[in-house]
Amino acid sequence: MKKLLLLTSGGDCPGLNGVIRAIVKAATHDGNWQVYGSRRAYCGVLETPHDIIHLSDDVVAGIHVRGGTILETVNKGNPIAFPTDIKGKRVLVDRSNELINVISELGFDAVINIGGDGSHKVSQHLYERGLNIIGVPKTIDNDLFGTDYTIGFQTAVDTATEAIDRLIPTAQSHNRVIITEVMGRDAGWICLHSAIAAGAEVALLPEIPYCIETIINKLQTRFDNGHGFANIVISEGAKPIEGEVVSHQSTEFGYENPVLGGIAEQLAMRIKAQLPIDVRVTVLGHIQRGGTPNAFDRVLGAEYGVLAFELVKQGKFGLIPVHKNGEIKPISLKEATSQYRAIPLEHVLIKTARSMGICLGDT
Numbered sequence: 001m002k003k004l005l006l007l008t009s010g011g012d013c014p015g016l017n018g019v020i021r022a023i024v025k026a027a028t029h030d031g032n033w034q035v036y037g038s039r040r041a042y043c044g045v046l047e048t049p050h051d052i053i054h055l056s057d058d059v060v061a062g063i064h065v066r067g068g069t070i071l072e073t074v075n076k077g078n079p080i081a082f083p084t085d086i087k088g089k090r091v092l093v094d095r096s097n098e099l100i101n102v103i104s105e106l107g108f109d110a111v112i113n114i115g116g117d118g119s120h121k122v123s124q125h126l127y128e129r130g131l132n133i134i135g136v137p138k139t140i141d142n143d144l145f146g147t148d149y150t151i152g153f154q155t156a157v158d159t160a161t162e163a164i165d166r167l168i169p170t171a172q173s174h175n176r177v178i179i180t181e182v183m184g185r186d187a188g189w190i191c192l193h194s195a196i197a198a199g200a201e202v203a204l205l206p207e208i209p210y211c212i213e214t215i216i217n218k219l220q221t222r223f224d225n226g227h228g229f230a231n232i233v234i235s236e237g238a239k240p241i242e243g244e245v246v247s248h249q250s251t252e253f254g255y256e257n258p259v260l261g262g263i264a265e266q267l268a269m270r271i272k273a274q275l276p277i278d279v280r281v282t283v284l285g286h287i288q289r290g291g292t293p294n295a296f297d298r299v300l301g302a303e304y305g306v307l308a309f310e311l312v313k314q315g316k317f318g319l320i321p322v323h324k325n326g327e328i329k330p331i332s333l334k335e336a337t338s339q340y341r342a343i344p345l346e347h348v349l350i351k352t353a354r355s356m357g358i359c360l361g362d363t
């Protein structure tokens with residue numbers, strides 16, 4: 001029997017368990033592979049004792065409907081800069097060679113890492129050092145280059161859309177502007193999709209710096225025309241045009257420590273300062289990462305999992321299945337990590353939003 005090691009790394013998202021289950025099911029069906037899982041990404045391999053579990057059919061039974069990951073995950077588990085205690089001090093050490101040696105000593109023939117762009121950069125590094133590794137694209141942000149869809153994105157859009165749907169009647173009842181802040185790092189995919197789906201008047205994306213005057217004019221016109229409320233969706237990575245307030249910092253793992261308060265709160269303050277309208281803010285936060293994966297993410301997870309296992313069986317490594325123009329196919333990890341996938345300004349959804357009169361905040 002050959003041995004395959006799975007792990008999930010970086011932020012969790014709905015649909016991870018479905019990928020794990022699909023790989024285990026495909027391996028069981030094949031009959032020549034045993035599947036194991038390293039808990040908390042590479043920590044399960046690098047820590048002593050190792051924290052690696054056998055993934056039998058029984059262990060994965062029914063997990064595809066559950067959010068999160070049964071293998072758990074960590075943000076700071078990068079083996080190239082692994083937090084290690086040396087002489088009582090915690091330092092970051094490159095342990096990638098050690099990792100590859102331990103994986104080989106434990107008898108694993110291949111590894112599948114279900115991760116986002118940061119994780120796949122690490123996978124590419126390990127592949128170049130000789131590890132037999134395949135990636136699977138996941139992240140609610142949908143910002144991995146080379147694929148139209150990552151696992152978790154569609155569920156996060158559903159969650160955001162449902163939340164905005166719930167906020168609209170209360171905004172209507174109180175004649176308020178409601179601002180919903182959504183995640184997505186430096187890409188506005190969740191924001192643009194949920195804004196169109198929920199019928200927002202304004203959608204503010206990291207890709208298009210916004211001008212406060214444009215937003216004020218849009219709201220003023222809307223209220224003057226007798227619409228008693230307005231719905232704004234803002235991405236956590238949205239920025240005002242240069243010279244206006246900037247309050248947050250993007251890191252490899254998302255946004256940290258807003259300096260002057262939340263990005264949506266700041267926008268609310270600026271609207272209130274210029275218009276006699278009541279404004280309320282809802283920050284959806286990690287709610288977008290939780291919950292049951294929708295059918296799309298379950299099916300996509302099954303497709304990615306089965307193709308990832310197929311590549312392992314064929315001995316083809318350094319690859320990652322993607323969903324491109326309706327087709328599921330492998331591309332190289334090198335290509336998938338070659339650039340960041342923000343929304344191209346000529347994307348059809350940007351045009352769709354503009355054509356429907358959704359204000360994107362630019363002048």
Ligand code: F6P
Binds near residue numbers: 141255289
């Ligand atoms: O990358 C996924 C994501 O949820 C981003 O949308 C967000 O900026 C970040 O992770 C949050 O990270 P954390 O869970 O570390 O707060």
